[in-house]
Amino acid sequence: MSQITITLPDGAQRSYEAGITGGEVASDISKSLGKAALACTVNGEFRDLSRPIEADADLAIHTLKDEPQALELIRHDCAHIMARAVQEIWPDVKVTIGPVIENGWYYDFDREEPFSAEDLEVIEKKMRDIIALRDPVRTEIWDRARAVAHYEASGEPFKVELVGMIPEGEAIRMYWHGDWQDLCRGPHLAHTGQVPADAFKLMRVSGAYWRGDAKNKQLQRIYGTAWRNKQELKAYLTMLEEAAKRDHRKLGREMDLFHMQEEAPGQIFWHPNGWNIYTTLQDYMRRRQRAGGYVEVNTPQVVDRKLWEASGHWEKYQENMFIVEVDEEHAREKAINALKPMNCPCHVQIFNQGMKSYRDLPLRMAEFGSCNRYEPSGALHGIMRVRGFTQDDGHIFCREDQIEAETAEFISFLSKTYQDLGFEGFKVKFSDRPEVRAGSDEVWDKAEAALLSATRAAGIEPELNPGEGAFYGPKLEFVLTDAIGRDWQCGTHQVDFVLPERLDASYIGQDGEPHRPVMLHRATLGSFERFIGILIENHAGKFPLWLAPRQVVVATIVSDADAFAADIVAQLRAAGIRAETDSRNEKINYKVREHSVGKVPVILAVGRQEVEDGTVSMRRLGEKHSKVITVAEAVAILREEATPVDLRH
C-alpha cells in the first residue's frame, strides 16, 4: 500500500494510505468533523465522502457551514428522497429527472392520477420518515448495458432514455439509499439523516413536458424548497410573502391604477392614476428621444395582409396575430387585414416614401407604437405580458459602417434612461448568428464585430448567447435588476439585414447608385405596460414624486381649514404639482392611513394652527414624523421634486 499526501484548505498536510475516503479523513481529523461532513471537494471536484482517494490530493471537507455546497447537497438529496417517497407510496409512478434549482429542487413524475395538495402532505411526511431512517447513501458505477437492462426490467422507460443520453466516456453512476435506487451524477450526502427534516417544504405541483418539449408527454412536476435550517426556510418563505406584497396586480388595484376584465383578456383599462404614470413616462421618453435625434411617427393599426406577406410576418408570425376579416356581405368587398404586431414594416413604408439620400442617414424613426399580439392564454400575466401594448419602438436606418456608432449611441441613451428611472445597473446579453440565418457570413462578421466593440467601448462586457441571434441579424438584450434582485429583460437592439431587402428599402449613395440600408430595431423600455409593471414592483408602489400619480394630498384636520386647504392645492397645481384636497368628514388618522395605503408620497395636514400660521404639516410616505413648514416652502420643495428628472437643475 502506497502512502499519499492529503493537503487541506489551510495548507496542513496529512499522510494516508492510498484508497482512503474523504469521510475517513474527516473522521480522522476529528470525530465531530466526521459526523458533520456532508461531502468533499477533491482537486476541485465535488464528490461523495465515500469515494476513495488514490493519489496525492487537495481535499476540502464540506459541512453545513459551506453554504453553496451544503444547499446543493441538501436540495439534491431532497429530490431523491422525494422520488423515493413517491415511489414507496405509489409504486407504479415512473421517475424521470429531479434537478436542483434556485432555492430548491423539483422532480418530474409520470403518473396518471394528478397529485393533489393532500398528496403533497403525505409525501412530505414520508420524506421525514426516510430522513429519520438515516439510510446510508451508497454508489456504484455501472456499464451502460447493465443500466439499460436494469431500467428496462424495472419498467422505468424515462431512465432508459436518460442512460442513452449520457455521453460516451462519462461514468454511469447509480445511487441507493435503502432499497431505493436512482441514476445520478452525484455527489450525495453520506446518509439521508443529513437532510434537515424541518428545513424543507413541498411548494406546488404543475405540469411540465418531458425534456422541455411541448411535443412530448406532459409529466407532473413537484417543486420543493430546502435550506440548511428552519430559520433559513422561514426567511425564504417570508421573502416570498414580501415579494407578493409588491405584486403589481395587487398594487394596481390598491392604488387604483388599472383593471382588466374578461371581455378583453390581456388588455388594460387604465384608470386616471395609472394613466398618469403612463403619460408621465411617455412624456419623458418623448423628450429624451427628441433630444436624441429621433423623429417621431405614427402608423396604422389595421394593415392589409399583403404587407405582412411581404414582410414575412404572415408566414412566420401569423399564429400570434389578430386577423381582421371584413366579409363581403357587410362591406361589399372582401378584405383580410391584421392588427399590427410590430411596427417595423410600417416604418419601412415611411422610409420608402420619396427618395432617400445617404445624407439622410442615419435616420432615427421612433413611434410609441400600439401593437396587438395574440399571446398564448397561459402566457398572460397582469400588465406584464398582455395582448395589447405600446412599445417605445424605434428603427434606425443606416449604413453598415454606422452600426457601431449608432449602437454606442443607443447604449448611452438606454443607460441614462434606466438611471433616471431609478435602476442601478443592467446587464447586456449578446446573441450572435444562429444556424439558420439570412445574409452572408461577411456581413454577419461585420455586424457582430460592430455590436461587440460598441458594447465594450461603453465599458460593458456582454454575456454571450452563442447562436441565439435572430435569423435576420445579431442582437443585444438589456436586462435590468430591480430593488429585490430580480432580472427583467427590457431593452433590445437588433441588427436587421433582411427586412430592408424584403420591403425594398433603398437610398442613393455618394456614388449615385441605390444601396440597401441596414435597420436597427431598438426599444429601451420594451413596452410601457410591462415597464410600468416593473416600476410598480421595483418601487413597491412608492413611486418617486415625479412619477407618482397623486403627488400631494392636502388633508384637513378640522373643517375650518377647508378654505385654506383649497388655496394650498390651487398654489400647488399652479406650480405643476398633482395635488388634491381631502376635506372629508373624517379624522386625520383615518385620512393618513387611507392615503398611505394608497401610496400618496406627501400628505400636507392642515388644522387650526396651520391656518393661523400659514404653514402645513408635511408628512412623507412611510415616515413617522411630520415637519411644519410654510406654504411657500412646501410649494418650492415639492415643485423641485416633482419636476421630471430630465428637466431638473
Place this chain on the structure above:
RNA sequence: GCUGCAGUAGCUCAGUGGUAGAGCGCGUCAUUGGUAAUGACGAGGUCGGGAGUUCAAUCCUCCCCUGCAGCACCA
C-alpha cells in the same frame, strides 16, 4: 396552447341540495377629531356563462369563459 387549482357583494373571504353571510369599502346621520381605521344605522349579490341531473342547484355532472401557479411560447 398543456397540466393542476380557482371564480360567491367594489375588495378580502366564509357557507349550504330547499333561492346567502362577515369584515373592509359605499350611503345617511351624529361627531370637528392632530399624523396608519370615531360611532350608529342603511343600501348592495340570485353565487363567471350555458346545458344537464333533481320536486328543488350557488352547492352534483358536462361544456365554455376568465384568472392563478408551473410548463411551453416571448418572432
